[in-house]
Amino acid sequence: MSEAPTIDNPEHETEQVHTVAIRFAGDSGDGMQLAGARFTDASAIFGNDLSTFPNFPAEIRAPAGTLPGVSSFQVHIADRDILTPGDQPDVLVAMNPAALKANLSDLAPAGIIVINTDAFDERNLTRAGYEVNPLDDGSLDAYRVLKVPMEELTKTALEGSGVKGRDALRSKNFFAVGLMTWMFQRPLEPTLEWIADKFAAEPLVKAANELAFRAGFNLGETTEMFRHTYRVQPAPLPPGTYTNVTGNQALAWGIIAAGQAARLPVFYASYPITPASDILHELARHRNFGVRTFQAEDEIAAVGAALGAAFAGHLGVTATSGPGLALKSETISLALMTELPLLIIDVQRGGPSTGLPTKTEQADLLMAMYGRHGESPLPIVSASSPSDAFEATVEAARIALKYMTPVILLSDGYIGTSAEPWRLPDLNDLPDISVPFAIGANGPDATFLPYLRDSRTLARPWAVPGTPGLEHRIGGLEKEDVTGNISYSPDNHERMTLLRESKIAGIAADIPDAEVDADEGAEVLVLGWGSSYGAILAGVRRVRGRGLKVARIHLRHLNPFPQNLGNALSRYRKVLVPELNRGQLWRLVRAEYLVDAVRYAKVQGQPFKAGEIEAKLMEMIG
């Protein structure tokens, strides 16, 4: 129970702790994601701040009981605002030997292990690669081990319910949730309500899960074995209505919100790819919002269709992950040349090539920046956390529409699949990001000049089919300034190249300065972007907790950079750039500002831990 370890007092029955991180781990088939989500929701409703980290095996289902088949869900709950799912879990629920083996090394010193002993048979031990049973060989002595025959107990609980055998075992995840619910004194209702709602149509399953859940809870209440419960008080979060949201969900909702804020119908075209597919799934559910989802034959068709819809006057959106973004690049370049608004979302995963499809990484930044032929600048916006994806999406759409340009929005697998509480925004505060369509001639003799730019934004007018008198043609060949006719003139090409560049550069004046979260007198600044937000801020807090000074900038806009960035960086003796890549933002700021920044590169498919940032900062401040 990191940040406030208070569990070493055996006298008390219920202990107050500030934070606790629990990891549910089991086989892919054991329902651990569900277990984690249920515990999370109950904690959310109880009022804790929280952060989650689902970690599931790569795409293919691995054989039951093996290490590659292990699936886990970590949830960090706290009585104060927290930022990461916790560096080390305090509690590990291990449903089988493989889950124990795969996760043990992460567990906090002297942490608690809750073990489903029924799964520790010969067969499973061998599958997990254990030669001796770890429950017997003393290898867990440094931990507090609680052995629970969950399968037996679940079966017993279900006796008479009509559900038995293998089917009964399916409910064992609810048994585990029940036990943890007791141990951490969560309310029972949210989970019971969820079960009732979800399985309304399957009364047998409903009854079974309820029984298992209660049995788990009751085991805690009634047995000697568990001497302790822990209580994590509600966190004093800012007042408001909260929900628990994943990044993909928030992003999908952000797309709908952007359509409303722009007063445009949304056209979302996509080809499924991990970890972006859930955005498609979410949007497909909401036809009543008028959202058109189009599952294309491939990524090129998806971005092509979104571009066609943009030409038609819709908010054209497409989402993918790295391999798909690579495929879309030629079409993005067409969007850039035709200067049509288009929102391209990249939920980054581990690369290169197919890489680590279910893991997280931030290594597509340079591709977003430079992955097109010719001079083809475009704005890049990033989301920093699951809930932040909502606002980031609206902001990306705002820029696309106002500046008539494709925009790349970077999220990542960690943001996309993990969850955190989100204070619901007041939708009346959504910015008005609508832009008027051109409806009349803008040239001499009532002609329409599709490349006559707005003098302030340098955006060209958006004249959509159906508008009388504005019939015009656009395309990928170099355009003549103002008229948009094809032009091979050398001077015009240079002028247009500069105009496209200036238009994007000019957005810097239309975005907020980077916020410098600085201690007076700090000499080290840490510069981050994207999903490392939580870990960096938590790391910074720890450093501050040690009485040291540090400054922090977290970027939403990666192209153009905020106007004050160069100046801000130059004020610090050392600049640290932690990234889940080999130093991509680092290269950009070096080239842009000639600042001798230090990179902190982590490429493990895993998010930063607060402790890692803390340690690195200590070293630099040192």
Added chain:
Amino acid sequence: MSEAPTIDNPEHETEQVHTVAIRFAGDSGDGMQLAGARFTDASAIFGNDLSTFPNFPAEIRAPAGTLPGVSSFQVHIADRDILTPGDQPDVLVAMNPAALKANLSDLAPAGIIVINTDAFDERNLTRAGYEVNPLDDGSLDAYRVLKVPMEELTKTALEGSGVKGRDALRSKNFFAVGLMTWMFQRPLEPTLEWIADKFAAEPLVKAANELAFRAGFNLGETTEMFRHTYRVQPAPLPPGTYTNVTGNQALAWGIIAAGQAARLPVFYASYPITPASDILHELARHRNFGVRTFQAEDEIAAVGAALGAAFAGHLGVTATSGPGLALKSETISLALMTELPLLIIDVQRGGPSTGLPTKTEQADLLMAMYGRHGESPLPIVSASSPSDAFEATVEAARIALKYMTPVILLSDGYIGTSAEPWRLPDLNDLPDISVPFAIGANGPDATFLPYLRDSRTLARPWAVPGTPGLEHRIGGLEKEDVTGNISYSPDNHERMTLLRESKIAGIAADIPDAEVDADEGAEVLVLGWGSSYGAILAGVRRVRGRGLKVARIHLRHLNPFPQNLGNALSRYRKVLVPELNRGQLWRLVRAEYLVDAVRYAKVQGQPFKAGEIEAKLMEMIG
């Protein structure tokens, strides 16, 4: 006759000049590319150094007589070694009004204009947008204008040949070549031989072209109108056998040479695209070399097939231009992950999107560097001139094979389509770039470990199908170090990311240091890459001609950089980086070495002129 203007002496009949640049310009249908090439070959055989610049309209044939339809070919000949096609032509051959209009502004002050007066009728003048005939309104007074009714004269020459009317007019380009051949005292034979050879099967056409050519030559000999001939002596080039070669040709031959040097069959897969298609055309002609050409259905298939062939043990090659490189990026990333040798050629053109397909640009460098998802470093090699493309190609193949990696070779439209004399290399000097296939087990128990690396190069073994006992599987998911099995381990991913990075970085030790062509005491260094080689060197020579000091580096290797580059740059007060883009190498060296270089960005679809580099250097030297 830049660099030595000596034509203002009206007394002499034949004047010696050091250099002269002639531009043949006419309608696309007028055969100007052919005319230029004939004149060039005759000059080459005569022994001049030379450089050419074909400039033709974008892909679609424009209407006859209009400005977009103008096609031109500039050839620069000299009695010394020259580097560019000449900043300003000394002589303009204008076959119609549009050709005059489009090219006049480039002509050197007091230059010569040879005009085909027959084409200056109402219709053509209007098509070219002339309201008054420029031959009448005094607008050409500043030039020496020679009016020749070429069409009439050609027709007359062909009387009795059996070729008449429109057909006869087809030969007027040879009339123009004949006239220039006389004016610059070229030998007649090369052109006559070429005609005889080329039209052997069409005796009528052969006769017509020969007659027109001789008529042009004779017109000079016999009329009063031309008081001058000029003589450009052979250049004292290094001894050897020379041919005149375009970059695409040299590159295609370089591919064949690389195959021989590697003792591997060549598999070349490509989808046609301007300006790279000629490489396919050239290779397709040489089936007797065992070269397999595969015209794929698209760029993705082309690179996929080349990669399949690489897996099969061939030298897999694919070429394209910017839009195609964008499409290939996902597959290149697979090549990088599977660590197979692959040569990817990008003959860059004007971008973004379809851009300026027939114009030149250097704006794909950052895409070559970063245009892939995830961390995916690969070596980048560039060609500096048409003839240099041969060696650059062999070098790129060498790296691909030795380091088992995809390599991107950057050429551009200017290199690809223009020509220069090339001293034929001694093929015995071709490096041996062969690498042995794996033929036996390399692991315990006679197992094969496809990712057990060579400790020096970090290359993995290349075991090709057909080799008994080495059956193995590779793919795009992250690989376990040594075994190549799929691995989702965080540490392994980081290790492999670093290994892939180190392998590429390590190539720096296997390439020559950058050659610094420096005057003692120079404070300004100019850093270039690719096709600006000639213009930069010529500009530097001019600056030196003025007695000023300057240093110069021209890079063949763009990733990794030569080991001495950082140091070399740091020794100069100012570093100028001229590029046909908005500063791409400039960004790379800034990020890498934190050197406050100055960019000289030109994005006009046209190569640099020596004068531009000279002027910029003068400004910097100050």
Added chain:
Amino acid sequence: MTTEARYTRQDFQTDQEVRWCPGCGDYTILASVQNFMAEMGVDRKDIVFVSGIGCAARFPYYMNAYGMHGIHGRAPAIASGLAVARPELSVWVVSGDGDAMSIGGNHLIHSLRRNINIKILLFNNQIYGLTKGQYSPTSETGKRTKSSPMGSIDFPFNPVSLALGAEATFVARTIDMDRAHTTEILNQAYRHRGSALIEIYQNCNVFNDKAFIQLTGREERDQNRINLVHGEKVVFGPNRERGVVIEGGTARIVEVADIGIDAIHVHDATAPSAGPAYALSRLSHGPFGPTPVGVFRSVDRPVYEETLQQQIHDAQAKKGPGDLGALIASAGTWVVK
């Protein structure tokens, strides 16, 4: 969508110079299309032409309507987005044999199976024109081009067969030179609900001249042109003395006299099975002998964007129009005071 607006061909001309080679078949097709557009009666503002890259793909610049000159091969994808977003528009795709069948093959077949209301004009000149004369996926085997100096070794597609294999609901073939026939086919395609593929044999007089001479030559055409007319016997020849029978799935050319007119196949473009149309498409594999032209197939099937629209209506009818506030609160909320 149709209005009172009445146009002449000139109304569809633009101020852009037409930049095809003199004599190119594209000019004729442009004239036919402009003429047809004037007849079609759709308001100019509601017409969109989308193309890829190629000589043919320059087309939108010459049509006074909305237009996008896209990138190589992607026009069907772009047009799909347009048409699905705005079903009230009249969306036309212009593409070459390289653009549509080579790099764009995947988008082509998928847009056909989805039955999105786009009309795809495939200008088939059996060559890559714009890139100056390489063989294309419709070039005949053995063709010598710049990229196949010893003869192409690719077996070509038959665009009509491919479209039928891809579940197209409307497939036709016509010829650049025959403007009346082209216009008639355009008209039928326009009236069809859903996607339409119209293969137009187009002469590229620079890189593949006379490729269609068997169907356009004065002498040859009567021998070779098989007009498919819905509801009529498939007969052809100068005196309609030859005909087509389909037996066991194979179409064959016969002398009508030998077999009797009753045995001759009656063309039914609306046949429930695509089998007969496919059988007819196999009569020729390239325009080198007797070759059918006309509408091979024209059948009804739900149009993608109409069904999508319907789902939107149904969802709104069931759940009401979207309420964003309710949506973001839908996964359960709690209140912090």
Added chain:
Amino acid sequence: MTTEARYTRQDFQTDQEVRWCPGCGDYTILASVQNFMAEMGVDRKDIVFVSGIGCAARFPYYMNAYGMHGIHGRAPAIASGLAVARPELSVWVVSGDGDAMSIGGNHLIHSLRRNINIKILLFNNQIYGLTKGQYSPTSETGKRTKSSPMGSIDFPFNPVSLALGAEATFVARTIDMDRAHTTEILNQAYRHRGSALIEIYQNCNVFNDKAFIQLTGREERDQNRINLVHGEKVVFGPNRERGVVIEGGTARIVEVADIGIDAIHVHDATAPSAGPAYALSRLSHGPFGPTPVGVFRSVDRPVYEETLQQQIHDAQAKKGPGDLGALIASAGTWVVK
């Protein structure tokens, strides 16, 4: 290529854990293929499996031969390069319905028309398995999946029809559960010279369970499975009481008793026209009723890489083996002393 080497199925197993869901049809296919490989008699070192991405595409890891797990949709392109470079190898592609028909559709149709000697196994489970259950280009209209909660509005491809539209020389269909049939089809494909498309109905018990129940269920299969056997009448049913006739290009199911056995279509996989095969492919549009399985078509046509090899031989015979020195001097040279 074939050697004396004789294998058992075990020889083709690898040390990699097979990571499909328990009960997945892929296991059965793997067993069939491994068995067939042992029978085929080709030396293991000369066999290459290439795949894209998907559950099916994991296949190469489990085959002890050379293999490449490629990227999504591109396996036919990669395999084409391999086979054209090294015609002596036995090259197999394993692909899913998304991999081959959605993102990879273009490479699929082009490799078929070129008749490159690659054998494409299309594991059709009518769903995207690996990405957890979206509808695929072979999913039936109306299917409710994660990405189509109101029902898919795409009209699916019929892979056999598409292949026939794409000029395939060998097209077959089989079923995961029927190992004997699968083996027989693999054998015929292997013996065919050129490209082969084998659609294998594959059950995804997690995301699309029982999709093929009409062809595999104990009760249903006798009613619905139409076995195509070259040279035999197309009859089916528990008592072979039903049969297929092809009239005017349309295949139809009839009661044999009604029409007489003589009128029943005799299957000819080698028919010069692809028409009959196409007509048969239209009998079903998905495995929801009577559905033909077996070899639809198997015809000879020059193999791409063999013709290429021939061109190389011819060029060498004519010009001699390439002389690089002569080549670079071929455009005319001059000597500077």
